[in-house]
Ligand SMILES: Nc1ncnc2c1ncn2[C@@H]1O[C@H](COP(=O)(O)OP(=O)(O)OP(=O)(O)O)[C@@H](O)[C@H]1O
């Protein structure tokens with residue numbers, strides 16, 4: 001197993017005025033390439049904070065975050081931006097597609113930012129929409145797509161620059177259970193077939209059960225009694 005992510009004694013303390021919130025309290029975590037990891041836990045337990053640190057969107061107050069053996073704490077903003085563009089795919093609860101762009105243009109956007117040629121952007125964009133079963137909708141704007149379809153476009157977009165890890169924060173939160181399951185199945189398939197690591201945050205324990213490895217957060221800590229289902 002190749003370790004892709006490692007967190008050592010990570011703390012995050014938010015300070016607003018003289019008010020302090022200890023959002024993460026000593027997280028230790030090791031994630032392997034191709035692993036599908038689900039994180040659950042009550043609102044405010046620190047799940048999004050944890051994803052933000054993994055994505056280099058924020059820095060830990062104490063502790064170390066390693067991505068592919070690179071210490072994120074020491075990276076410059078430019079290096080972190082490069083990492084996010086090329087190594088990390090994001091999927092959000094609210095899809096976050098650009099409303100005035102078509103499905104295909106949305107998927108092509110990260111490749112444009114990464115400086116890929118138009119031909120490459122287009123052919124890979126179509127290939128990815130094909131992968132999520134939406135190539136017939138490629139000219140549709142987000143408003144012309146259902147929630148589940150928009151989230152599948154967002155998955156295709158997250159894969160655009162061939163990331164090694166996908167971070168999904170409540171990706172099924174705005175979907176009915178059937179679309180939610182479809183999105184989950186798709187993420188599972190992608191992680192298996194493409195050896196992409198997926199870290200999924202969800203409140204939905206029913207959906208979480210499909211994951212091989214589940215970690216539970218409570219009040220800024222990862223509970224030790226996390227478990228694996230038989231697979
Ligand atoms: N930028 C911030 N400034 C100050 N406090 C923050 C900030 N972001 C989060 N917090 C606090 O840190 C704690 C953890 O928040 P976080 O968003 O990580 O929780 P969560 O587990 O993702 O919750 P939810 O399930 O509701 O999304 C909460 O008490 C929250 O109020």
Ligand SMILES: [Mg+2]
Pocket residue numbers: 047048049169
């Ligand atoms: Mg959250």
